Amino acid sequence: MLVAENLVKTFPGVRALDGATLTLQPGTVHALLGENGAGKSTLVKLLTGVYRPDGGRITLDGGELHLGGPLDAQRAGIGVVHQERNLIPAFSVAENIVLHHLPGRAGWLDRARMRAEARRCLDLLEVDLDPDTPVARLSVAQGQLVEIAKALSLDNKVLLLDEPTASLTGDEADRLYTVVRRLRDSGHAVVLVSHKLEEVFAVADTVTVLRDGRSVAEAEPLAGFTQGQIVDLMVGRAFASIELAERTVGEQAPPALRLDGVSTALGHRDVSLAVRPGEILGLYGLVGAGRSELAKAVLGLERITAGTVEVHGEPARIRNVGEALRRHRIGYVTEDRKDEGLFLEQPVTRNIAVTVWRRLARAGLVPDRRERALAETYVERLGIRVSSPRQLAGQLSGGNQQKVSLAKWLAADCDILIVDEPTVGIDVRTKAAFHELIAGLAAQGLALLLISSDLPEVVVLADRIAVMSDLRVVGELDNDHDYPRMSQQIIRLVHAETHVEGRVSAA
Amino acid sequence: MTLSATDRVTRRGRHLWRTPEFTLGVIVATGFLALAFATGGNLLSAGTLEAFFRFLAVPIVIGLSQMVVLAVGQMNLSVGALTGFCAMAAAWLMIEAGFPAPVAVPAALLLGLVAGLINGALVVLTRINGFIVTLATMTIIQGLRYGVNGPDTYQGYSEGLRAFGRASILGLPAVFLVAIAVAVAVALFFSRTVTGRQLLASGGSPFAARLSGISNDRSVIIAHGLSGLLAGVAAVITVSASGSVNATIGDDLLLPSFAAPIIGGVALTGGMVSVAGTVLAAFLVRLVDVMQAQFGINPRWVDLIIGAVVLGAVLLGTIRQRVRERST
Amino acid sequence: MPLWANPRVGLVVLLVLLVALFSTIRPAFLDTRLTLTPLQSDISVYLVIGLAQMSVLSLGHMNMAVGRMAATSAFAMGLVHHTLGAGLLVSLFTGLVVGAGLGALAGLIISRTGVNSFVVTLAMDFALVGLITILYTGVVDGVAFPTMPAGMEALRFDTFADYCAGEICGPRIPLVAPFALAAALLTGLLFRWSRVGREILMTGSSPRAAELSGIPTRGRVVQAHALSGLLAALAGFLLAANNGAFSAGIGDGFLLPSFLAPVLGGTLLAGGAVSVLGTVLGATLTQVIYKGLNLLQFQLDRLQLYIGLVLLAALSLDRARHVLAGRREAAP
Amino acid sequence: GCTRKSDNEAATASTGKGPDQVKVALIPGGAHPYFQPWKTAAADVKTEFKLGDATFNETSGWDQTKQNDVVKSLAAQGYNAFGIFGVAPENINSTFEDLKRQGFPVASLASCPAGDVNKADFCLSTDVEEAAYKATKAAIETIGGKGNLAHLTGNKVDSNTQRRIAGVEKAVGETGGQVKIIQVVTDIDTDLQTAQKAVADLLAAKGSEITAIVNTAYNPAVASAEGVKQAKLPIKVIAIDDDKTILDGIKDGSVAGTVLQNPVGQATVGSYGLMKLAGGCTMADAGVIVDSGSFVVTKANVDSYETDRKAKTAELRQAFDSQYLTCR
Numbered sequence A: 001m002l003v004a005e006n007l008v009k010t011f012p013g014v015r016a017l018d019g020a021t022l023t024l025q026p027g028t029v030h031a032l033l034g035e036n037g038a039g040k041s042t043l044v045k046l047l048t049g050v051y052r053p054d055g056g057r058i059t060l061d062g063g064e065l066h067l068g069g070p071l072d073a074q075r076a077g078i079g080v081v082h083q084e085r086n087l088i089p090a091f092s093v094a095e096n097i098v099l100h101h102l103p104g105r106a107g108w109l110d111r112a113r114m115r116a117e118a119r120r121c122l123d124l125l126e127v128d129l130d131p132d133t134p135v136a137r138l139s140v141a142q143g144q145l146v147e148i149a150k151a152l153s154l155d156n157k158v159l160l161l162d163e164p165t166a167s168l169t170g171d172e173a174d175r176l177y178t179v180v181r182r183l184r185d186s187g188h189a190v191v192l193v194s195h196k197l198e199e200v201f202a203v204a205d206t207v208t209v210l211r212d213g214r215s216v217a218e219a220e221p222l223a224g225f226t227q228g229q230i231v232d233l234m235v236g237r238a239f240a241s242i243e244l245a246e247r248t249v250g251e252q253a254p255p256a257l258r259l260d261g262v263s264t265a266l267g268h269r270d271v272s273l274a275v276r277p278g279e280i281l282g283l284y285g286l287v288g289a290g291r292s293e294l295a296k297a298v299l300g301l302e303r304i305t306a307g308t309v310e311v312h313g314e315p316a317r318i319r320n321v322g323e324a325l326r327r328h329r330i331g332y333v334t335e336d337r338k339d340e341g342l343f344l345e346q347p348v349t350r351n352i353a354v355t356v357w358r359r360l361a362r363a364g365l366v367p368d369r370r371e372r373a374l375a376e377t378y379v380e381r382l383g384i385r386v387s388s389p390r391q392l393a394g395q396l397s398g399g400n401q402q403k404v405s406l407a408k409w410l411a412a413d414c415d416i417l418i419v420d421e422p423t424v425g426i427d428v429r430t431k432a433a434f435h436e437l438i439a440g441l442a443a444q445g446l447a448l449l450l451i452s453s454d455l456p457e458v459v460v461l462a463d464r465i466a467v468m469s470d471l472r473v474v475g476e477l478d479n480d481h482d483y484p485r486m487s488q489q490i491i492r493l494v495h496a497e498t499h500v501e502g503r504v505s506a507a
Numbered sequence B: 001m002t003l004s005a006t007d008r009v010t011r012r013g014r015h016l017w018r019t020p021e022f023t024l025g026v027i028v029a030t031g032f033l034a035l036a037f038a039t040g041g042n043l044l045s046a047g048t049l050e051a052f053f054r055f056l057a058v059p060i061v062i063g064l065s066q067m068v069v070l071a072v073g074q075m076n077l078s079v080g081a082l083t084g085f086c087a088m089a090a091a092w093l094m095i096e097a098g099f100p101a102p103v104a105v106p107a108a109l110l111l112g113l114v115a116g117l118i119n120g121a122l123v124v125l126t127r128i129n130g131f132i133v134t135l136a137t138m139t140i141i142q143g144l145r146y147g148v149n150g151p152d153t154y155q156g157y158s159e160g161l162r163a164f165g166r167a168s169i170l171g172l173p174a175v176f177l178v179a180i181a182v183a184v185a186v187a188l189f190f191s192r193t194v195t196g197r198q199l200l201a202s203g204g205s206p207f208a209a210r211l212s213g214i215s216n217d218r219s220v221i222i223a224h225g226l227s228g229l230l231a232g233v234a235a236v237i238t239v240s241a242s243g244s245v246n247a248t249i250g251d252d253l254l255l256p257s258f259a260a261p262i263i264g265g266v267a268l269t270g271g272m273v274s275v276a277g278t279v280l281a282a283f284l285v286r287l288v289d290v291m292q293a294q295f296g297i298n299p300r301w302v303d304l305i306i307g308a309v310v311l312g313a314v315l316l317g318t319i320r321q322r323v324r325e326r327s328t
Numbered sequence C: 001m002p003l004w005a006n007p008r009v010g011l012v013v014l015l016v017l018l019v020a021l022f023s024t025i026r027p028a029f030l031d032t033r034l035t036l037t038p039l040q041s042d043i044s045v046y047l048v049i050g051l052a053q054m055s056v057l058s059l060g061h062m063n064m065a066v067g068r069m070a071a072t073s074a075f076a077m078g079l080v081h082h083t084l085g086a087g088l089l090v091s092l093f094t095g096l097v098v099g100a101g102l103g104a105l106a107g108l109i110i111s112r113t114g115v116n117s118f119v120v121t122l123a124m125d126f127a128l129v130g131l132i133t134i135l136y137t138g139v140v141d142g143v144a145f146p147t148m149p150a151g152m153e154a155l156r157f158d159t160f161a162d163y164c165a166g167e168i169c170g171p172r173i174p175l176v177a178p179f180a181l182a183a184a185l186l187t188g189l190l191f192r193w194s195r196v197g198r199e200i201l202m203t204g205s206s207p208r209a210a211e212l213s214g215i216p217t218r219g220r221v222v223q224a225h226a227l228s229g230l231l232a233a234l235a236g237f238l239l240a241a242n243n244g245a246f247s248a249g250i251g252d253g254f255l256l257p258s259f260l261a262p263v264l265g266g267t268l269l270a271g272g273a274v275s276v277l278g279t280v281l282g283a284t285l286t287q288v289i290y291k292g293l294n295l296l297q298f299q300l301d302r303l304q305l306y307i308g309l310v311l312l313a314a315l316s317l318d319r320a321r322h323v324l325a326g327r328r329e330a331a332p
Numbered sequence D: 001g002c003t004r005k006s007d008n009e010a011a012t013a014s015t016g017k018g019p020d021q022v023k024v025a026l027i028p029g030g031a032h033p034y035f036q037p038w039k040t041a042a043a044d045v046k047t048e049f050k051l052g053d054a055t056f057n058e059t060s061g062w063d064q065t066k067q068n069d070v071v072k073s074l075a076a077q078g079y080n081a082f083g084i085f086g087v088a089p090e091n092i093n094s095t096f097e098d099l100k101r102q103g104f105p106v107a108s109l110a111s112c113p114a115g116d117v118n119k120a121d122f123c124l125s126t127d128v129e130e131a132a133y134k135a136t137k138a139a140i141e142t143i144g145g146k147g148n149l150a151h152l153t154g155n156k157v158d159s160n161t162q163r164r165i166a167g168v169e170k171a172v173g174e175t176g177g178q179v180k181i182i183q184v185v186t187d188i189d190t191d192l193q194t195a196q197k198a199v200a201d202l203l204a205a206k207g208s209e210i211t212a213i214v215n216t217a218y219n220p221a222v223a224s225a226e227g228v229k230q231a232k233l234p235i236k237v238i239a240i241d242d243d244k245t246i247l248d249g250i251k252d253g254s255v256a257g258t259v260l261q262n263p264v265g266q267a268t269v270g271s272y273g274l275m276k277l278a279g280g281c282t283m284a285d286a287g288v289i290v291d292s293g294s295f296v297v298t299k300a301n302v303d304s305y306e307t308d309r310k311a312k313t314a315e316l317r318q319a320f321d322s323q324y325l326t327c328r
Ligand SMILES: Nc1ncnc2c1ncn2[C@@H]1O[C@H](COP(=O)(O)OP(=O)(O)OP(=O)(O)O)[C@@H](O)[C@H]1O
Pocket: A011, A012, A014, A015, A016, A034, A035, A036, A037, A038, A039, A040, A041, A042, A043, A083, A385, A386, A394, A395, A396, A397, A398, A399, A400, A425, A427
């Protein structure tokens, strides 16, 4: 029913789509796959009227669609969750959910109906959120859930989901997919963009693969492919799996970073952790477990009320990131790249070089040449897709933005690196490259604290895994890289904690 | 029971007494009482209160006029000039063209509305920053304002309108009650109407608003139109309350128009409004005016004091916050 | 990007058009002594005050006290000359220090309290307005210093044409122009190439990301505001030179032009990007408009009408260029 | 080596121009009702003295920098004799000097430079201290030599304001304590609304104590006439100038009197002097200060004051011929 033929879209210096085709049938879940920068989000935006195509046409049930703006797509019954969060911070959860069809009577807002409608959508996803909470106070993941609820609030014939689960954990993703299946069964068409191939294979029926803005597989049944074949299609050649660097962590080496009984103003209680040079400590937990906030507390962005932080055995009182970087050589790659990681309106060069200007400068002046050379090194190393290093960071595809946000800290040359959800929204190949890179860094002797909600990732990379739940570390495991067993243990830890906690407060 | 993420979120929530409006309210009340006390009650005498509230009407309305555009992340530098122009136009209609007040008043309001809509349309069509567009239109409107009657003063128009300007109901000037009614209407508009919410959405995050099918262009035009209309209301209040108008009317309104909403807690970046804050801030500024008259203070000292007090309050607020953080 | 798609080119074209228009209608527009030389003096003042505002626009902040910072600094200059008999350079230096100090104070309050720069500098403006009057009435029993340091006269009246090496005299450029030019070049250097300048821009672009990238954002805020104060002081000095006295009225008319020059030149109010060249062009454009319309001798109402219309036209022209550039980009 | 060229390139044009070669520019500080008579006077002198041209340009907007710009523009246009009301009395000597260096005759009209030096050829203006003194005298007379005065005036950082304050104080001092000044309100001449607000607050605070208000600025005069009438207080208002609203006030009794200045005389006699200077005459006493006269007008002489003023103007012109100018 919804058909996009030969879509072309050009941005200054980039041809994002170059004859992409997508055919959607009702009652199917259609996977839209491709590497970072392949043009998936651009395609989604063309189908929802955010951009206008430079060529090609879109038809719905045989009639041509001219989408002048998001409103037209909405009227045509196309709902969407975009890759980037687009919520109004000062508005409540409820209002955000129903923003595109604010219920009113003679121009007056009907708050009761608004709340009820929002409640209904949240309930679909089994999300326990007060509809009156301002979204400014939600975590990234909660925001994503609200965004999904918003897309569900209209009964759309077509639903486009652009990496809806990027920052969700398994549980929430499962709930989302239950809803998706239900929608499919009632005759809706759902497009799913995701880099989590396991999920894709679990829910999708058909697949379109984009490479360099062109469709290389069109609406084929997914059952006919293996994961490896899909990856090869995306990449355009056989994808060799990557060997992680061998490393040995000296058992006796003193910890590079050690938290001892740390409590914070936010409510972390008695957190103790230690990472040795050359070691990767995975920090796993469900959404809202307080891992990101813990990292920020270490960097002095949240107040520590008790306990000590030691860097290389010396007690450290870090007040801000600058101090962490310069005095202690600690870097922090944030999970919230849009607000905290990137300067969207600045060129990629500056985004990468910002942490090292001090080093690049000659007599206080930074030569463009050196800055550019540095940026180019990392663009190449991480395979960042840019039309030129002077492109604005905000114009990159989501995955490439993530790479820029990481590149900045690689450039900074730290001893201790805290990476928070580093591979959110990153394609399979790049993710593998990332893993290789991170393992390589550890092999060079960096101490790495890997905060991730991606369980396979944690199991692949980490030497030890600490599990956090509800602002506390509830257990620590040595990793033997055996995924089934490790994941079981970890999940058990997360749930056991909830259980124990329940008993404690009941007593 | 475990502390769910939701619980934590609400625990962080603001309580009434932590809102800026509340703080401002306390400052205003304290200031008012202190002044009443210091003047030996003179402030509370009917005449003084009358004067106090009568000249509070325009600052409130003009502050709201600015607030409306701030809500969508715009600014309107032409509010003052526009108020003067509408006032002069109304007086011209009554004196030179011989129309009665019931014609002149709606005409002035309409003029404000149209000028505001033109501002908005220019911003949308040219995609130029509203600050600059209204700076240009301010100059144009100043020219028009002067063109009505040169530097001379209009006086002696409609007795009925003047009577309304002088009237008071239950000891409060009618014009002040008009201003309060306008404030309530504006507050309802932003909190209770679909259009009002859409305006705030456009201001808070234009891109997100666009993705939700809201036209930001429409929001900008509506906000400017409303701002112009409120400038028209301020003009009508001026004409009726003051009895004489000339081309200088509105010259002193630009800074107060910004000061009221901003002291009242409205962000320049858009997406939020605070009607109560704006009204209270206008009240605060008026309090200082009166203090000056009561004690015969050199206005320059007053400026110095206002500046120092605001800076001091700002510093104190931070210190207080620090202390509170420590104690939790 | 093609040359003509550069936003600055639109301004240059407009400038050329206006100059051509004005000098056809009023040949006196090209009179060096009575029009062009004074025009350069005026541009110098408004360029520097535009740069002062631009310095904080880089952060996405505003400085509502530019005028009063200029006045207070001018008072300081007058005072050291009046009471201590300081010469031109010492006076200027003192004034610049005072200006920078005031700016830094504003920056400090803003960065420590997190209160909007608009509120803080507006409050500061009020405080300084009062202070200036009190100072002037207290010190010189009036509203201006009766004397000026030696050399101010020369700054006011002379052009380089008055200085000759043998037969060769300089061009008819007023002596104040190099001050403004130097300010523009140094500011440009700062924001384009220096680490501090870039970090200020990054802070303006996203304060949160800047903090999380290890930039000492508070320090940068203070520095940008100090620079703003310093430039405001310089503008006050140049105006005092042009007008002939250190007086309380200096800076009264600075506020709006201070925004006009950088914003016309393409500096955003949102922060994160500045254009010194644009500010130069913006200041030049506004002064040319004023000068030309003055020469056309309109009555007050007409004059204001036309100033507003020409400004709108100038801005719309830039928009048209933008749209056109967009079309060209999309075409191939 | 580098040498400084002496700057005597100009200073040639001044001698021996016939009236038809003289082009006079009258430049007030900005738009103000006081200067409106200059406009007609400029047209009159042009025909009467057969001047090459005479123009009136009020576009300075009360900004010394802009005024300098206007002056230079007019010079570039070929105007060669200037009658200027300096916006900033403390700076204006530099402007005069600038013009003198180019050989143009310059008159300081309606206001003299601050300090003891006048760099213009002559200053023809109201003696503002004297005018304020007369106004205060008139006020004291109407209240029977006993009571409390309030003085409302303009920009405090203006040397003319300082002189006005001195004039009022002088007159009050002569009463030997019978009359007291209880409030001097400055900085309320910027616009009408500010003045109205200040008057309302003043009346509310001290209305019962005040017996007379002396105004030495235009907007406060309009505002206090209106305010006193409205408050129905037995306060005598002494206004300034002869704007229609004020004359109406005198006729209907709400204004006790006003002090007139002599704008027409300043413009005509000033232009006359400039013409003579351009024709080759010199000042007998360079930079002399000439009082153009001030006149107290009450209900008694409201219909006849114009004759006095015309007489004064004629007398001034004679004095220029006989006393101030030396012509060969
Ligand atoms: N607004 C824009 N301006 C300029 N270039 C853009 C813009 N948006 C996208 N691009 C470019 O278009 C290309 C496709 O981007 P798109 O966001 O569609 O990729 P994607 O397939 O969604 O990648 P990812 O998996 O990383 O999200 C990229 O090279 C990107 O840099």
